[in-house]
Amino acid sequence: MNDFLEIGQIVNSYGIKGFFKVVPFTDNITRFDDLKNIYIEKNKKLEKKEIEEVKYHKNLVLLKIKGIDDINDTEQYKNCYLKIDRKNVAKLPEDTYFITDIIGIEVFTEDGELLGNVIDVFPTGSNDVYVVKDELGKQILLPAIGDVVKNVDIISKKMTVKLIAGLI
Numbered sequence: 001m002n003d004f005l006e007i008g009q010i011v012n013s014y015g016i017k018g019f020f021k022v023v024p025f026t027d028n029i030t031r032f033d034d035l036k037n038i039y040i041e042k043n044k045k046l047e048k049k050e051i052e053e054v055k056y057h058k059n060l061v062l063l064k065i066k067g068i069d070d071i072n073d074t075e076q077y078k079n080c081y082l083k084i085d086r087k088n089v090a091k092l093p094e095d096t097y098f099i100t101d102i103i104g105i106e107v108f109t110e111d112g113e114l115l116g117n118v119i120d121v122f123p124t125g126s127n128d129v130y131v132v133k134d135e136l137g138k139q140i141l142l143p144a145i146g147d148v149v150k151n152v153d154i155i156s157k158k159m160t161v162k163l164i165a166g167l168i
Helices: 029-034 071-077
Strands: 004-014 019-024 037-042 045-057 060-065 081-085 106-109 114-123 128-133 139-143 149-153 158-161
Touching (some): 019 029, 037 060
Antiparallel strands (some): 045 060, 114 128
16 A cells, blocks of 8 residues: 555646645545645655635635745645645445555456456546456456455455446
8 A cells, every 4th residue: 555645646836925825635535634744745756735725716725835835935846746644544335445445456356366466446417437357458447336346455456346247
């Protein structure tokens, strides 16, 4: 498991007082209200920053970081990712997982046949869909529903699924 989770990306500055415009990677956008610190990934290094203020505009987070006080200071962080320490993540409901923990997981049928690894996850509105790719490059789309996904073990990076008619 990753020690840090991406929760957003800085896409631009906002105003002239050093606010960042952030695209959140969370279902609960107000999650940013609970954070005191954040890590900005810049040049493959994490910089710990203190959050000074959080605002919301449409579906974006407007984030003010202590010590970044004007538009010129924000430019160097454009397109950087925001991360939090895993110990600060919100508790997930049962049978719900972070996408970063699902990506790369091995997927097996109930009979023990390896289908491949999850390479992507995308939402459809009613449920997520796992994109599983085998060693030959063939992709299978698996709905993340209880009838299909029978077990997920994040620690051992294994998922067990029941293939229902029409999936393959």
